[in-house]
Amino acid sequence: MSSKINIYLIKYAINSILRQKYKTFFIVTIFTFLVFLLTSIFFITNSIRYELDSTVDALPQIIVQKIKAGRHYDIDVDKVDEILELSGVSDAVARVWGYYYFENAGVNFSVVGIDKYENQYKNSLQSIVNKFDFEESSDEPFMVVGQGVKEVMNSSYFKEYFNFIKPDGTLKKVNIRGVFDSDTQLESNDMIVMSNETIREIFDIDETKATDIVVKVANPQEVSMVASKIKLMLPDSRIITTQDLKISYQNIFDYKSGVFLALFIVSLFTFFIIIYDKSSGLSSEEKREIGILKAIGWRVDDVLKEKFYESFIISFFSYMLGSTLTFAYVYIFQAPVLREIFVGYSQLKTTFELPFIFDLQTLFLVFFISVPVYVAATIIPSWKVATLEADEVIR
């Protein structure tokens, strides 16, 4: 037999696929959906992991909090000077921040205070300071809010300003000066940025106190050593390093990816049920066809080649279709429904975009757990029938 590709065999395989259009449609639909679900899960988790890593990398290297009776208390601002004297410390900033519960919507806002003349501990905050001229704040206090905050406030008719309720029960009116870009970072969606002076008044924090102190270390290799020095100097404090935060974020991520893992297992389980069903036997019509082909002179390997082409065309087409749909679903439509499982650190949904990551490894992985498995599940039962005596099959 000629070693060149047998076009007639391929044509026959395509014809066979088209002949069984309802069965083919069913298999392609299920297969495409499973590939779509699997690749979507991988793509979304990869994108979110990437986004989380970027977020964690932007966090302060060391955070110093005062602890009393196991609880977080405001720290003295003058500790900043003491910390700055430690060797290895390049900068230290006292932060004033807190959570403000907005009862109307049942959500928490993260309120962050900034000082125009201080270096910000975060690039995103620095860009907000640069973009919205905080120096102009004279008599009228103002704030810049995340997209999610803006939407919540709008729905409660606070379009121009917002009245914060202070601990003593009186109101503090703060104008809304602007909104961050919705695609800045995961955490900015529920954030409100205002001057230190305003936030101190809203949360009733004395000028000598701060919520915590963030510390910048010149050499990243020395973070743990500097953290130990601060702990020695301030024994009543809790020192949180980027590494600690990374672990904490990872725990949240792992918890959420558990839900995805469950989806993943369900998808795989469904896929293998189909495969099991397929490999457990051929229909009488399929058996008869193989018997006829053998009876008119097809060899076992001719039958298997035809079945290979048939199953490969179906599974590869479904795989390509599923993967293409995934790209569109995750990166163009931003994975509606599935991403809801992940997003939202606080009660506000974040509106960040899933960054495009062309993950060849995932594409290969999904290919290898779907296409060859399906091809094998088609070929094995066909081989079992093809090796029987033709007379036995067609009789």
Add this chain to the structure above:
Amino acid sequence: MMIELKNLTKIYELNTNDKVIALKDISLSINEGEIVVLKGSSGSGKSTILSLIAALSKPTSGEVIVDAKQISKLPDSFASVYRRDNIGFVFQKYNLLTNLSVEDNILLPLIPLNPSQLEVDAKIDEVMKKFEIIHKKDTLVRNLSGGEQQRVAIARANVNDPKIIIADEPTANLDEKLSLNFIEILRELKSLNKTIIIATHDPLFFGLDFIDREIQIDNGKIA
């Protein structure tokens, strides 16, 4: 092409306790170009003889020798090649793929040979013309009448130009007129010096001038 059956016995084992003896120690020779009718009632063993000659199954004991080659012990892949090169089988129920067109059904035996387009077109056109089915070339087989389906089956059996034609109850599903048409086709094939073996209990085949031999099979034995 000389066919020799030597002491053929075929036992079908339905399960461990249930066996059917289809053939009992049959010996028979068929000469090249000869046309032989195997006659007998249903279940007499006629179809089993055809199946063994076509290497569709293996005998329990005995030998099938075709052109001095023992084909009863051929491994599966060689048996397929033997069928492809030497045998044209017209089955009782035609065994066509009914959701394929006439042309695609006739093409089937040629596919493993991976022939050129020209070769395929020439062969298929030739047999379709010869067996008067070319006008239905693109029709799905399931939309054909019984007689037309039989013509497709005969065309498929002849597309490889085999030396041996085997027909199992070829007129079982045809009316008398179509059966006589089939007999005329056999006459033509005989003129091409093909060895033809027909298993039938249709009396139309008995006593025909171009039939060389009629062999009665009863209960798995030559009567």
